[in-house]
Amino acid sequence: MPTKIPFFNIIAENKPYAEKLANELELFMESGQFILGDAVTNFERQFASFCGSDFCVGTSNGLDALRLIFEGYKSLGLLTEGDEVLVPAHTYIATILAVIQSNLKPVFVEPKEGSFGMDIDKAKRLISNKTKACLVVHLYGELIDTEAFQSFAKEHNVLLIEDAAQAHGAVTASGLKAGAIGDAAAFSFYPTKNIGALGDAGAVTTNSESLANKIRILQNYGSPKKDMNQVLGFNMRLDALQARFLSVKLEDYPNALNRRLAIALRYVNEIKNPKIKLPVHPQDGSHVFHLFVVRVADRKDFMDFLDANGVGSLIHYPIPPHRQEALESYNNLNLPITERYHDEVVSIPLYASLTDSQVQRTIEVLNAYE
Ligand SMILES: Cc1ncc(COP(=O)(O)O)c(C=O)c1O
Known part of the structure; x- marks a missing residue:
């Protein structure tokens, strides 16, 4: 591998x-x-x-x-x-x-469903x-x-x-x-x-x-x-x-940002898997893809699959703020979209130094997930 x-x-x-x-x-x-x-x-x-x-x-x-x-x-x-x-x-x-x-x-x-x-x-x-x-x-x-x-x-x-x-x-x-x-x-x-x-x-x-x-x-x-x-x-x-x-860093940021946007565009165009919900991808510069966050129903299974196939992933964020111990007085709030998002979101690799072959491999692995 x-x-x-x-x-x-x-x-x-x-x-x-x-x-x-x-x-x-x-x-x-x-x-x-x-x-x-x-x-x-x-x-x-x-x-x-x-x-x-x-x-x-x-x-x-x-x-x-x-x-x-x-x-x-x-x-x-x-x-x-x-x-x-x-x-x-x-x-x-x-x-x-x-x-x-x-x-x-x-x-x-709460966020609007779908965004x-x-x-x-x-x-x-x-x-x-x-x-x-x-x-x-x-x-x-x-x-x-x-x-x-x-x-x-x-x-x-x-x-x-x-x-x-x-x-x-x-x-x-x-x-x-x-x-x-x-x-x-x-x-x-x-x-x-x-x-x-x-x-x-x-x-x-x-x-x-x-x-x-x-x-x-x-x-x-x-x-x-x-x-x-x-x-x-x-x-x-x-x-x-x-x-x-x-x-x-700021001086070179336009280059680094272009690379990020090019990778995000490939992900959006080439990841085609009905089990993976992709983020919206406006082409007008209003999204700088700090994170490329997909949503999947069975997150653990998906992340295990990515890991077994050599693709790193992280969750942003696994526990919603209102459910954290530090925010005890807010723990009983009912925020169903937020809570579901926190169960579904997975961030996949996206950064300027990612190589074309790493991008290609990431796409292939996501498309192979069943
Ligand atoms: C949305 C958001 N707000 C605030 C912060 C706080 O930034 P810092 O970690 O530099 O204190 C972060 C980053 O961690 C963040 O992602």
Whole structure:
């Protein structure tokens, strides 16, 4: 049997950048600027321009980026503890944790049958006069219906916040990119993300100068200038070495993204198996395929088959957030679509360093599943 196709290959993914990254490490050591400084500012400018947003603030990770958005809005008086926030029930737990840790109340909204994003019709039914924000997630890299959510937020006068942790560079038909759709957006550069650091990293993008300024203070011990602490802040800064690495990765991202999209297109066109439900594949750039997630009824059998045939797979995510022990007070919620999705979803290999023969083999194995 050919060697196993790993679900993700972090070493191969980073190899093309090895020389540039090593060079950045050398420059970093020579600069002596290990906390914040030019490298962070440069990356922030570069990423804001990439997203088409006015401001970017680098952060320690994606969860902290979400936390800082909520804390920033609280400092500005636009959110108050106890306010309700609409959140997708089908997401990674970080989305929900950010809301709860900010002392806001998550209101779980199911996806629409057949797609993964928050169902706007259900959001409309769950909105109340306590709702002050809608936190959408571009899950697996697929943009939510941007125009619908923008008018929904406007009509109800709620903040529209994007969890864009999985959606770097996803763009609407009208040219609006993830990170510039809502009032503020959070990104993650966790090493396996489409743009991955060599450790933890994240960012907030926004067009609001007052929010960006608040976040800069909050993330740096509440300190607007040295030795002055204005508010009870955090240490949630983007690491300066990661900022350098991210600048290298971002420069090459269009190439890496094209490769991802080409593989996704082959999967969609060539996987033909009635037992496997494929994700939707818009051809307009609104899906960046952070993950290629199929749905199957007998997941264990399917994953065993993939494993026996040398194709790695993973589940994103096996347990829905509202069923996690940490979210005990939400355990009794009845969210049937979300719960079924968590039993059916399987992610198959999709990353830039996957070779054509690995893609071919993956397709063959999926087509052979009975
Ligand atoms: C949808 C979503 N939101 C938030 C996060 C949190 O990002 P991080 O792991 O960088 O804190 C992640 C990634 O793990 C994610 O997938």
